[in-house]
Structure formats: C-alpha cells, structure tokens
Amino acid sequence: MTSLATARRTGLPTRGHNRRRTLAPYAFLAAPMAFFAVLFFYPLVQELITSFYTGPRADQFAGVSNFTRAFADANMRHSFVVTFEFAAGTLVFSILIGLVLAAMLNARLKGSVIFRGILLVPYLTSIAIVGLLWRNILDPQVGVLNRLLVAAHLPTQTWLNTSPVATIVFIAVWQQVGYTTLLFLAGMQGIPESYYEAAKVDGASPWQRFWRVTLPLLAPTTLFVSVIGVISSLQEFALPYLVTNGGPGDATSLYVFRLYDVAFTFRDFGYASALSYLMLIVILILSAIQLRIGRRDHGE
C-alpha cells in the first residue's frame, strides 16, 4: 500500500493538500489586496509623488518646497489651529457626554432600548442632511431656534457668526455622541458584576464604584474612541463645507477644507498633496502617543 493511499484512507493531508492549504489564504486575500492596491495604495503613492511637484498640472519638480512652504503659510497655520480646537472640543464633549449617557442607559431603565435606537439616529443620518438641517435650524433670521427664542421672549442668537467653531463642534458632537454612547455602554456591560459587588462589600459609594471600577475598566474603549475621534476630527470636511463654507472669513476653515481649496480652487495639487501627507504624519504621531499613554496607564 502506498503512502498516498494510506494518507487518503486515514484522512491525513497529502502534499497536494498541503500546497492547496498553503495557497488558499493568499487566494482569498488576492481580491481585497487588489482592491486596496488599486484604490488606496496606488493613489497614495501617486499623491506622494505629486507632493514633490508644483504648478496647475503638478508637472514642475519642486523638491521638498511644498512641505517647507506649509510651515510658512499663515492660512494653513490658522487652519491647523482651528482644526485642533475643533478636534479637541469634539473629542472631549463626545467622550464626556457619551460616558454620562452610557451610565444612564446602563441603569436598565424602562425604554432604554428605544432610547439607544434614537441616540444612533444622528450618527446614521447622512452628514449632508445633518449639515443642511443645522444650517436651517441655526439661521439667525429664518431659523427655527431663534423663532422659539422669540416665542419664549428670549434674545435671539447668531451662533454661526459669533461662535462658529463652537457651533460646528456642537453639531459634530450631536451627530457622534450616540455612537460613543453605545461603545461605552458595550464596554460597561462587559464589566463583570462581581467587581461591583466586591466594591460594595468594601463600602464603595456609587460615585467611587464609577470612578474606581467603571472608568479604569473602560480604558480600552476610551482609547478606541479617542483614537478614532482624533483621526476623524482632524479630517473633518463636510461640516464647514455644508454649514459655514469656512466662514465667517476663515474662522471655520478647517485643515481639509482649506486643503480642498488649495487643490480645487487654487489648482495647486502638489501643495495640496504635501499638506495631505503632513496631516497623515500628525495623525500617526498623535495616535501613537494616545496608544502609548493608554498602554502605560493600564499596564498593557
């Protein structure tokens, strides 16, 4: 009896089997890898090459001047600062409000399932609709909010003019907080009840249980929310585009909004590509710092 026959009879893998099993993962990976190669990696490499060129056709070699120019560009510096204000505001309020709402929902109150669903609606709504909705609500002359204030004999407000960055932070938080709430809620529900019981036995108050048990054990969730939040906030484009058009003046001209102008209004694709890569570097550095802090604080 041959070894092959033995292998077939006993169900042991043959050499052909082994080869097929070795190649199978690559076959499965081929399609997504091709997808990423064509739609992500090729454009990224192309964008990197473009960042070293200048002119409306990006056909004049410029060396690293597009990168150095960014540091001397007052408009980009302004956009960078505004973007950080936006990202910080959005992140802090999304986490704080998300935590509070999650703690309330975790109390298993009546109707909490419905409330969870409602909380997710803004997050699931298209950003275009969210932008137009809030633009109309906040319009100082014909917006719903000021009509309500007038009806309540309160002074009308011009939030889009007087506090434009705070206003788009508010809209971003309004949209994202449902998502962060659900993430925190999932994290809270994964904390074993026995930890709370032990804390109760030790005489811990509800606040102490939240502060000493819940918060530390939510660290991985908080880390995830903060990393994702920073990445998405630093790349925000839709809200200034839809709500304020970067105004008044350049007050809400966030980094990517400005970058879009550089590329498609000023036709400076080389500079816009360099700006994209600078933002990538900033995002990588910030995310690395966040991950390191998260790992150090929680002993991983």
Place this chain on the structure above:
Amino acid sequence: MPRSATSHSRRDALRLAGLGVAGLAGAGLAGCSRAPSTPSSNTTTSTGSGGGNKSKTFTMYWNPGHVYKAYEKVVKQFESDHGVTVNWQKYQWPDLQTKLQTDISAGTLPDLVEQPGGDTAISLALTGDLLALDPYIAKDGEKMGFPSDWQSASVRPWQHGGKTYGIQIHLTCIQLYYNKTMLHDAGVEPPSTWDELLDVGPKLTHANTYALALNQVASYSDPWFLQAGAHLYDADSKKVLTPRDKAMKALQFQHDLIYKHKFSPPPTASSDYEGPQKLLSAKRAAMILSGPWDILPIKQAGGVDLGLALPLKDAQRKTTLAGSGVVIPAKAPNPDLAWDLIKRMTALKVELAVTEEATQTMPRKSWGKQPQVKSNPVVNAIAQALPYGVDWAQELAPTGKLPQIDDAFNTLYQSVAISNADPATAMSKFDSAAAKVLG
C-alpha cells in the same frame, strides 16, 4: 490575557498605519469626484430609441438651474441629427469646477462645459486647458452673429491673448430687488443713489424688518465698490481694490448699513447665498441686491409684489455682470459637435424661448429689441440695467491669481460684514494677504 509586548506593538503599529493611511485616503479623496463613468470618447450602446445601434456619447456639464425645456428640445434634436447620445451631467458651480479639475488631471474631458463667468474660463485657458474658439468663429461667426450681435461686455471676459475661449449664453447683473408693497406702505420710492438709500432706510427698518438685506457671499458686495469708483485690480500699478480711498468708502458704507444704521441684519456665515432672498420672501427685508436666479423662489414663496430697480449710484451707476457661458475643453473628444451645439443653444429663437420659460436674460443685442422682451416688465428691467454692468475681475483673471485674491477678498468682506471687524484693520490684513499672492 496578557500578550507579548512585541506582538502587541507590531499589530498596533500596523493597525495605526492602516487607520492613518485609510484616513489620508479619505481626506485626499473627500473632494474628488469620479471620472466620467462613460468617457466621451467611448463608443457606447445607445439605450434610446435607436435600440441597439452603436452611437457616440457626447458629454456636457451643466448647472442644474439652467436645464430649461428649451435646451432639452435643442439637445434632443442634436442627438437625432448627429446620432449621438448626450450624457448631460448637472452639477452646482463649485462641484462642477471640482469635477472639471479632476477630469483635467485624469485626462477624461467632457465635450462641452458651462462656466459661471469668463474669469473662471480664463483661469483654465491660461494653463492650456480650453480650446480657443477662433477657428470656429472665423467660419460661423458672421452667420450666428458672434461677436457683432453680442453685447461687448459679454464677449471681453472670455478673451485672453487675442483669443476667445467661451461664448456667453446668459447675461444678467446684480441690481436692486424690492417689495413694492413695503415701499408703498412706507411712502417711499426705490432708491436710486446711496444718499437716497440712507433716506429711505429708517422708514423701512422696524423691529423685525429691515430696509435691506446684504448677502454673505462676497461677490454680492462688488457693485458697492464699483459704484464708489473703485475696482478690483489695476494691471498697470498692480494694485488691488484701488483707488484705495474709494474702496474704503465702499467697505465702510456696507459696514455702516449693518452696524451703524442697522438697515441690514448681519449676513449669516453660510454655504448658500439665499439668505437675503428668504428675508425678502418672508417680508422681513424690503430690498435686496440680487439677480434673476432669485425671481423664481420669490414667486414660489408668494405674497411679494416684486419690483426691480436700476443698480444704485454713488460716484457712478455701476454693477457687476453675471450669467454664464460655455467652453470646450482643449482635449474634448468631440469639439466640432460641441461647437454645433453652442450654435444651436445661442440661436435667437432658443434664447427667447428660455427667456419666456425662465425669465433668463440673454447677451444678444437683437434679443433686447424683441417685443416679448420689452413687454415683460421684469425682463425689461434687467435689460435696462445690463448696460451698467462690468466684469469685476476682468483685469485680474489673466494673472492667474484670481482664486487666491477672491479668497482674501471673501475674508475681508465677511470679517467686516459678519464679524463686525474694523474696515481699516480688515483692509490692512487683506493687503498683506494680497501682497503675498501677487508678489
């Protein structure tokens, strides 16, 4: 379960890189539109009445607000005559520009493109991205009446270096739109000068209504500068917003209308230009500065007896021209067909049909002489204002720096009109921004 520090770190690094890369791709691609799904040069199977016949696709980009039945009829006839399928894509102006820029980079150009003005067309012509139409004009110009039958102010903005890069298809201007009833009730006539505006302002401004609503879009402020005697750019001296004393007067006047006289509410930072129209429609503003694009929404809102007056006068009676034209990209696959469609769309009978359908005003001199134009009070009022129109950016466009100066001008205007900045300080900031752009 604790994991090894090394594997954790590598995996996190990979995840981080992936997130960052995906993020950058998202940022980079956020504003990008796709290349045409059916490139113009491709031969595609027509799904129209031809039923399986091979037909060429002709691609054109258009503003959705200008898709009139009269044009649809022309396009249908054009398809039939040439055996082509017209892929008529509609985009709002900013999106259309973005789409076109992307196409230029990708080399997949449409055949015919509508443009909001000669300034934007010249920016494209400067980089060799538009086809000079002179050979076509030499061949067909006399027969179609171009340029002799076009108002000269509608021809010059599309020319650069002795060549013509576009044909104006609609021509209008910014002028005073007012609520006749509100002015009648206040016992005032529509103002003709800045001084008259200051006279009627208090009579039209009340607790919840304003005499005038200024727009947040900076281009609506151009007429004030022209009326004061200033212009955007002087090519000889290479100065912007000059003469400076006149430009400052215009900027200060607009600031005063909002914050001193309080005839106008501060415009709202927004991505649309419809705020003043909404206030006029809601009878919360008696007057606005606008163009015919606001007529339909005002009519649809109902209840406003709309009147149109000539542009205001200070040192001179002037305003900015508006409208649109069409251009053929340099690498358009079917330039001859594109020119044929231009000829059809700019025929006098088509212009008159569009005017009747949409109160759209036209660049032909002969159009203004038609009885149906003269007898329509709204169209006639616009036609009366057109001779006062000038192209605000004509001298700056050939420098290729118009988009950057426009951006700085927008910041100047909005900081003064919306954020109540001191006009002199804002002008000083504008000067330093403009100096960096112009060198």
